[in-house]
Amino acid sequence: MRLKSIRTSLVPYAFLLPGLLFLATWIVYPMIKALQISAYDWNIMPGQISEFIGLDNYIRAFHDGLFLLSFKNTLLYVVVTVCGQLLLGLFVALMLDHITKGRVFFRTIYYLPVVTSWVVVSLLFKYLFNSSPSGLINYLLVDILHLMSSHVPWLSEPQTSFIAIYCLGVWKGVGWTMVIFLAALQSIPSEFVEVASIDGASGRQIVRHITLPLLLPTIILVMIMLTIGAFQAYIQVALITGGGPVHRTEVLLSYMYDSAFTDLDFGYAAAQSYILIFVVFIISQSQLRLMKSESLQQE
Numbered sequence: 001m002r003l004k005s006i007r008t009s010l011v012p013y014a015f016l017l018p019g020l021l022f023l024a025t026w027i028v029y030p031m032i033k034a035l036q037i038s039a040y041d042w043n044i045m046p047g048q049i050s051e052f053i054g055l056d057n058y059i060r061a062f063h064d065g066l067f068l069l070s071f072k073n074t075l076l077y078v079v080v081t082v083c084g085q086l087l088l089g090l091f092v093a094l095m096l097d098h099i100t101k102g103r104v105f106f107r108t109i110y111y112l113p114v115v116t117s118w119v120v121v122s123l124l125f126k127y128l129f130n131s132s133p134s135g136l137i138n139y140l141l142v143d144i145l146h147l148m149s150s151h152v153p154w155l156s157e158p159q160t161s162f163i164a165i166y167c168l169g170v171w172k173g174v175g176w177t178m179v180i181f182l183a184a185l186q187s188i189p190s191e192f193v194e195v196a197s198i199d200g201a202s203g204r205q206i207v208r209h210i211t212l213p214l215l216l217p218t219i220i221l222v223m224i225m226l227t228i229g230a231f232q233a234y235i236q237v238a239l240i241t242g243g244g245p246v247h248r249t250e251v252l253l254s255y256m257y258d259s260a261f262t263d264l265d266f267g268y269a270a271a272q273s274y275i276l277i278f279v280v281f282i283i284s285q286s287q288l289r290l291m292k293s294e295s296l297q298q299e
Contacts, residue, residue, distance in 0.1 A: 057268045085226055110175040135154065256276075
C-alpha cells in the first residue's frame with residue numbers, strides 16, 4: 001500500500017518533469033549564463049580569455065548616452081501604448097457590451113490585428129508612413145483631404161517616426177484588451193446596473209460609479225501585462241526605423257541587439273538585459289501591490 005501511494009504521489013511530478021527540463025534548458029540556464037557574461041568583457045573567439053570586470057558593464061550603461069536615450073524611448077513607448085490600449089480597449093468593450101447584434105463580428109474585426117504577424121504589420125505601417133508622396137498617410141493628408149500643404153517626412157525624423165511606432169503598438173493591442181475587458185464586463189451582476197437604473201442613474205453615472213470600480217482589478221492586471229509586453233518592443237522598431245535616424249529611435253531591445261550582434265559586446269548587452277529585467281520587475285511588483293490594495297479595499 002505504501003509503495004502504491006508513493007507511485008501515485010510521483011505521477012504528477014512525472015508529467016511536470018519534461019516541462020521543467022525544457023524550462024531549465026531554455027530559460028533558467030540562459031539567464032544564469034547571461035548573468036555570468038555580464039560580469040566579463042566577454043570574448044566569443046575560441047581559446048581567448050574573457051576578462052572579469054565585475055560591475056563595470058552596469059556602471060558603463062548609466063554613463064552611456066545611447067543607452068539612456070533608448071531607455072527614455074522605451075519608457076515613452078510604454079506610457080503611450082499602454083495608456084492607448086487601455087483607454088481604447090475599454091471604450092470598445094463598453095460599446096460592444098451594449099449591442100446585441102453583430103457582437104461576434106465586431107469582436108473578430110477588432111481582434112484580427114492581435115493575431116497578425118508583427119513582421120507583416122510593421123512593414124505595412126512602414127508603407128503607410130512612407131516619407132515619400134507615395135506613402136498612403138501623406139497621400140491622404142495632402143492630395144485627398146488637403147489638410148497639409150506638403151508631405152511629412154514621417155520616418156526621417158525621430159519625433160514623427162515614433163508616431164508610426166506608437167500607432168502600431170496601440171492598434172495591434174486594442175483587440176486583446178477589448179476581449180479581456182468584455183469578459184470582465186459580462187461577469188458584473190446585472191442587478192447592480194438594474195438597481196442603479198431604477199434609482200435614476202444615467203449611463204455615464206453607471207459606468208463611473210459601478211462599472212469602473214468593479215473593473216479596477218482587471219484594469220490593473222491588464223496594465224501589468226501590457227507593460228511587460230511594451231518593454232519587449234523590438235520588431236516594429238527594427239523594421240520601421242532600424243533605430244535611426246542616427247540611433248534616435250533606439251529602444252532597449254534594439255540597442256541591446258546592436259551591442260551584442262553588431263559590436264560583439266556580449267558582456268555589455270547581457271548587463272543591459274539584466275537592467276531591463278530589474279526595471280520590469282520593480283514596475284510589475286508596484287502594480288501588483290496596487291492591485292492587492294484595491295482588492296482589500298473592496299473587501
